[in-house]
Amino acid sequence: MQDLNLRHLYHFWVIAHEGSIARAAEMLDLTPQTLSGQLATFEASLGNALFRRANRSLQLTNFGQTVFGYADDMFETAHALSEVLRQPPEDRPLRLSVGVSASIHKLIAYHLTEPALELEREVRLNVHSGDTVELLRRLAQRELDVVLTDRQPPSAEASHFRSHRLGSSSMSLFAAPALAARLRADFPASLDLEPFLATSLDAPYINALMNWFSSQGIRVKVAAEVDDSALIKVFGRQGFGYFAAPTAIRHEVCSQYHVEHVASIAEVRETLFAVTRARGSHNAAVAELLRERPELED
Template identity: 60%
Template structure:
């Protein structure tokens, strides 16, 4: 089947909804003979019978049920499109497809996306997380409108991409209250030999943290790598070690996970970027993210 005739599909869909060619012909204002001929043409096109007769009723075959499922989706979207096109352009929903690097804390990602959600029009957000490299390929294929990442992308072969620096934050160390209190005295020497929980050792700020420890002659004991930003905080709350998180979200981290901040490390920062296909994005939501995010929030 090289081409699918949507008009034939629509006729079939109306027959399946109305239950008979006679009732569908009244709705469509077509002669029953004409509609019956259109159905036969469509059945020849799909390669099988779509209905069978049972006591003067048309009953869908297995093939007919499958085709009807697709038709339901197609014409539901068609109806939505029709209603949307009746709106003034400024009132139409704006679709935003955003890719978020998996190493960005989810609350930070929310803060970055929030400006787009506060535009004076309805936003339909499609948010995807993953590896920065994979997300950039999706951006190149126009499957995404913007990619949010915590590392400067290597844009070999995609020179037309634009990188927009967003907010940055210092990194703070957190621990369960008893451990945090013990570590504050004599900091940073107090960190020596203490257990360290790593969220993901390939995050840019983790290498900065390790460099900071080395420069301060501190050797911590890396006891766990937890590739989940929420789970690592649970381990920290239960006293298994110290973990790092952006200072920007310290209040939420302390409140939600019942931990305390040990100290902020001014020399260790987490820089965020938005990657777009054009230096001046036409998409209102992407522009809002780039403008609002281009503020230093070191915390």
């Protein structure tokens, strides 16, 4: 960047857009001679010609096309930024980049992010789903503003982050109507060797659920392991097995996926956290996400 003259790059970009030095000079309020000299200086600094003359017009060389592509991206972005900066600070859109652990149920993730979108000020939301460790790395590097997760950061990294408890829900079991009716009879013994749809992710509630199955003497027959909570519900709707989801979203799960509630398990809970950098954030949208959610408590 120290060797790149951005003013010369901008003038080159305008010339390329206008197709002639005369029209570009008029737009930039410069003399054609001055602009031509600047272009020659810029080409000399790059060590390559950016234009060739053809029929009294300027045409980009292959090298010039490459430079123009980058310049086009840069100055279009700069123009968009300029438009935003012209707005009063209170009217500028808030940018909110949220990392969502893949092990969190999608309906829960929506409920957690929805309040930020209800602010009077416009919020431009970017959501990234993935492994919690990778999301925390991106949070530390300021690529994300907050991470929504079902676990707290490792103790070795606790000093770099601040963890905010958002809510806790017991877990419930769901299944397609015919299977649900069978499982509700003589519950929980009815679960023995029935097909179970498990998440392949290392979700804390899955470990707790497996311990609960063991305490009840239930032999678990895993019909499928799926790393997408929404896809598990689709398999469940088709009758391939029963699955677990937070009781807090019981009605939405039943309505959206046409399944039925089998039972709630008070001993197995999912606790949700919002993790921010230790120094916090002045972003009003982030502050909205950090509030505890009574509606997530069952």
